[in-house]
Amino acid sequence: MREVLSPTDLQKIRNNYEGLVWQSGTVTSSSKHKINQQAITNNPAYLEIDKLLVDKFFEDSELYYIALFKEITRTIISKMDVGGKYGIHTDAPELGHYSTTTFLSDPSEYEGGELCLKVDSEVKKFKLPAGHSVTYLTGIPHCVAPVVGGTRLVAINWITSAYSDILDREFAGDIERIYDITREDNTVCDTFEESTNSLEYLVSELKSKYMRRHL
Numbered sequence: 001m002r003e004v005l006s007p008t009d010l011q012k013i014r015n016n017y018e019g020l021v022w023q024s025g026t027v028t029s030s031s032k033h034k035i036n037q038q039a040i041t042n043n044p045a046y047l048e049i050d051k052l053l054v055d056k057f058f059e060d061s062e063l064y065y066i067a068l069f070k071e072i073t074r075t076i077i078s079k080m081d082v083g084g085k086y087g088i089h090t091d092a093p094e095l096g097h098y099s100t101t102t103f104l105s106d107p108s109e110y111e112g113g114e115l116c117l118k119v120d121s122e123v124k125k126f127k128l129p130a131g132h133s134v135t136y137l138t139g140i141p142h143c144v145a146p147v148v149g150g151t152r153l154v155a156i157n158w159i160t161s162a163y164s165d166i167l168d169r170e171f172a173g174d175i176e177r178i179y180d181i182t183r184e185d186n187t188v189c190d191t192f193e194e195s196t197n198s199l200e201y202l203v204s205e206l207k208s209k210y211m212r213r214h215l
Contacts, residue, residue, distance in 0.1 A: 003131055004053075005131035019043065021039065033087025034087065061180070067098050068163055072158070073157050077154075083146065083147065084144075090140065091139075095138060098136065100134070105130055115134065175207050175210055179204060
């Protein structure tokens, strides 16, 4: 869980709400257990929101160390009025390795509508402040509880990692974090002999070798 959007970002998004055009959520899933509307993706208001969100993900270094982005999907902007819900399901594997829900409505603006994730044997419920996101492995079973009051607005994206194996991903993330720390030293090696004793250079080489191993 983390805050992705600042109050200024949220205001920019809210300024585009009136320009959004909605269609049935069945365009991305025909499940009878899914009741929502989704913004169409070919108008300027949607494109402004999508660009802002995706840019924010790419700026999030902590998320990058975890996911090591190869690709981030375009945004699904989902609206649920009273009666809206999404039954228990898992996201399709081809969408990516991580699913992210960013809450665009404050909890005070709707009742119900919790995002429920089954993590191991525990069900965790999320109803975060506007501008906050939760990211989870795409294979985790989840659902959205029925909305019983107000309107729930969220944005949904999927992240594909450069590393398909989760252990490789964790190891590569640690290397990236160490590399970014050592890079702050701005060490410049004038000779090959100096490079053998430069932590920044050695970590950079380790990063490159590990990436090439997974190309």
